[in-house]
Amino acid sequence: MRSLQDLIKLAEEHGMGLHEIIMTVDSEATGVPTNEIYNLMLSRLKDMRRSTEEASRNPNPCKLVPNTGVLIREYSKGAGMCGGFLLKASAIALEVASYNASMGRIVAAPTAGSCGILPGMLFSWEEFYGKGMSDLDRKLTEALIVAGAVGEIIANRATLAGAEGGCQAECGAAAAMGSAALVYLQGGKCEAVSNAVALTLKSVLGLVCDPVGGLVESPCIKRNGILLAVGVLAADMALAGVVSLIPADEVIDAMGQIGKSMPASLRETSRGGLAVTPTAKRLSKELNLQ
Numbered sequence: 319m320r321s322l323q324d325l326i327k328l329a330e331e332h333g334m335g336l337h338e339i340i341m342t343v344d345s346e347a348t349g350v351p352t353n354e355i356y357n358l359m360l361s362r363l364k365d366m367r368r369s370t371e372e373a374s375r376n377p378n379p380c381k382l383v384p385n386t387g388v389l390i391r392e393y394s395k396g397a398g399m400c401g402g403f404l405l406k407a408s409a410i411a412l413e414v415a416s417y418n419a420s421m422g423r424i425v426a427a428p429t430a431g432s433c434g435i436l437p438g439m440l441f442s443w444e445e446f447y448g449k450g451m452s453d454l455d456r457k458l459t460e461a462l463i464v465a466g467a468v469g470e471i472i473a474n475r476a477t478l479a480g481a482e483g484g485c486q487a488e489c490g491a492a493a494a495m496g497s498a499a500l501v502y503l504q505g506g507k508c509e510a511v512s513n514a515v516a517l518t519l520k521s522v523l524g525l526v527c528d529p530v531g532g533l534v535e536s537p538c539i540k541r542n543g544i545l546l547a548v549g550v551l552a553a554d555m556a557l558a559g560v561v562s563l564i565p566a567d568e569v570i571d572a573m574g575q576i577g578k579s580m581p582a583s584l585r586e587t588s589r590g591g592l593a594v595t596p597t598a599k600r601l602s603k604e605l606n607l608q
Contacts, residue, residue, distance in 0.1 A: 409543075
């Protein structure tokens with residue numbers, strides 16, 4: 319899959335839901351029956367849920383970053399300007415990203431460094447909007463299929479690797495995938511899904527990958543908790559009818575071009591950006607990271 323617009327066109331031509339046409343196209347390309355594709359994605363959803371639960375029960379501090387998810391959960395019991403849905407999603411994202419950094423099992427969606435964003439969005443939606451649904455797992459699996467297709471298109475047209483395209487390709491892609499999933503879950507049309515992807519990615523173009531000490535901790539973990547907010551707001555904007563002037567496929571192409579233009583120092587090498595600030599150098603030396 320290389321084009322979101324082509325998928326949307328096919329869905330409209332065949333009178334199929336977006337998740338259905340995605341499975342059909344994938345089945346034709348791989349020879350794997352659609353029911354097997356669905357079951358595989360359902361299995362990934364279950365893995366993601368288990369990982370989220372494990373991360374919540376095991377708030378292990380990392381070398382550089384304390385478990386910020388616990389702080390957000392406590393804070394969310396009060397007013398919280400962002401609201402319950404977003405704070406819940408952020409707490410999950412921070413916990414899962416921290417769990418990954420402390421060698422816990424996660425689902426790379428689409429990468430390990432961005433692993434908290436999609437579960438944060440999906441399982442916060444489950445709590446706030448999915449309660450009482452008899453087919454909740456099916457709905458979430460369909461949304462995961464939509465998110466996966468967005469990730470595949472980004473991978474094929476640009477990249478999902480921070481070493482190639484900076485953090486716009488990791489946390490940015492994850493936020494776009496989650497935004498598409500949220501629009502789908504809220505009953506948005508295919509074009510709204512596409513606009514959510516475009517609006518999200520447009521907002522993170524140029525985001526560098528500059529891990530302190532070479533660890534997937536700072537700023538990676540907190541970016542998981544923050545960038546999902548971009549995807550949530552983009553989903554709301556798309557559902558409200560806001561249209562991206564530049565189509566999603568072209569935004570993805572621009573992301574790929576920007577990634578190639580980044581100097582190597584800003585692509586996961588820890589030789590630029592936050593990784594070379596005085597504090598980062600001091601911490602790296604104290605912890606013997608580099």
